[in-house]
Amino acid sequence: MIRVQTDDFDMAQVLDDLRKHNPKVGAIVSFVGLVRDINDSAEVTTLTLEHYPEMTQKALQAIVDQAKQRWDIIDAVVIHRVGTLLPTDQIVLVAISSAHRQAAFSACEFVMDYLKTQAPFWKKETNSQGARWVEAKASDDEAQARWTQ
C-alpha cells in the first residue's frame, strides 16, 4: 500500500493490518521519519512538503517493486505526508513484513534510501529568520549508492 496524504497516519493500525491477516509474517521492520526542531540553522517552526502528485505514486511504487524483487518480503507499506507539519510530527512511514528479519531490515532501509533520492518531495522550513528550501544531502546519495555497488 502506497499513500500520499496530508493527514497524520496511525502506525499501530498499519502494523496490525500487516500482521493480523497473515500468519506467515515473522518480522515487521518499520521506519518513521519525524520533523526535528532544529536543522542546519535556527530552530524550525514549520516544515512544508511539496510534491509532484502525478509522479509520486509511480516513483514510490517503482521503489517498492525493486525491493520486492531483491528480497523475499511479504508486504510493504509506504505513507508520506505533504503539506505543513510541526516539530515531532510524523512525515513518513515505511513498514515491511517478511518471514525472517534480515529481508525486512534490508528492504526497509533500501526503500528509505531510494525514497530520499528518487521520490519527488521537497521540504521548505520556516524559522524565526524566514523560509528556506531544505538542501539535498550528499550522504543520502551515498546511502543510495551502496545498493548498486
Added chain:
Amino acid sequence: MIRVQTDDFDMAQVLDDLRKHNPKVGAIVSFVGLVRDINDSAEVTTLTLEHYPEMTQKALQAIVDQAKQRWDIIDAVVIHRVGTLLPTDQIVLVAISSAHRQAAFSACEFVMDYLKTQAPFWKKETNSQGARWVEAKASDDEAQARWTQ
C-alpha cells in the same frame, strides 16, 4: 526502557513516547517479531517462551549499552514477552530513536542480532504432533558475527 512481560505491548504508545518528548528525534526504526503459524515442521498451535529472569534484564541492558556506544542514538526500547503465545501474536519489540536514520537502522538490527544469540530466552512450540524446543539457527550466529568483523 527494557521490559520482559507476559502482557502484549502497544507499539503505538511506545513510538509516541519516543517521539513526543524529544523534538531532536528525526528517525525511529522498529522491529516487531511475531509468532508464525509454521516453522520447520508442522503447523504451530502455541509458542511458549521461557527465560532466566535474573539474567534477562542484565543481558538486554548490556546489548543496548553496546548499541549506544557504537551509534549516535537517542533512546532505545526493548520489550520481550514470555509465556504462551499464539500465531500472529507479538513476541518482541525493539525501537530505536535517533537524529538520522542510519544510526537507528544499524542499532536496531544490531540489538536484534545480539538479542537472538545472547539473551536468555527459549522457545517451545506445540503442534498437532506434540511439543518441541525450537533449535537455535546458525544464521543467527552468522548475523551476530557480522558486527565483530
Added chain:
Amino acid sequence: MNSFQLEVNIMQIKVLYFARIKEAVNYSSEDVDLPEDIETITALKHWLSKRGEVWANLFSGKLVVRAAINHNLVDDLATFEDGDEVAFFPPVTGG
C-alpha cells in the same frame, strides 16, 4: 506546403516546475512550443536559459536541476517527444 511543414516541425510539450524552481520562474506549468531540434533535456535547458536572466541563472549549471519525462526521473541526455510532460525540480528532499 510551407505552412504544413511548419506545423509538423513544431513540437509542443508541457513543462512543470517545482519547489525553488517554481518560485524562481513564478509559475508551475506552461505549454511550450519547441523547434524540432530541441529534443533532449540538455537542449531544453539551454533553450530555456535564453529567456532571460532568471532562466539563465536557473539552468547555468551552478545548481543541480533534475528532470522527469512523463513522471519518470531521467538524466539530461534523455529525449522527449511531442505531447510529453517534462518537469524540472531541485534534488528531492522527502522522507
Added chain:
Amino acid sequence: MNSFQLEVNIMQIKVLYFARIKEAVNYSSEDVDLPEDIETITALKHWLSKRGEVWANLFSGKLVVRAAINHNLVDDLATFEDGDEVAFFPPVTGG
C-alpha cells in the same frame, strides 16, 4: 585442624537449569558442594556428567550447552567462586 581445612576446601555454588536441560534433569535449581579443583565450567560439566546416564548425555558434547556465571554469558574456560550462581542452558532462541 583437619576439619577446619575441609570446610575451607569445599565450595558451594547454586546451579540452575533451563529449557530442555531443565526437563532432562527434572529440576531447575540445586545447591552443589564442589571439591576445590572444580572451578571452571568445563570442570563442572565433567564433574556433573559422572552423576549418571542423563547427566553424561547432557554434557557429552553432542549438544551445545551454554553457561552463565552470575547472570553473565561465559565460555567454558570461565571460572567461578564460592557462592556464585552458575546456569546451564541450550543456545538461546528468543526474539
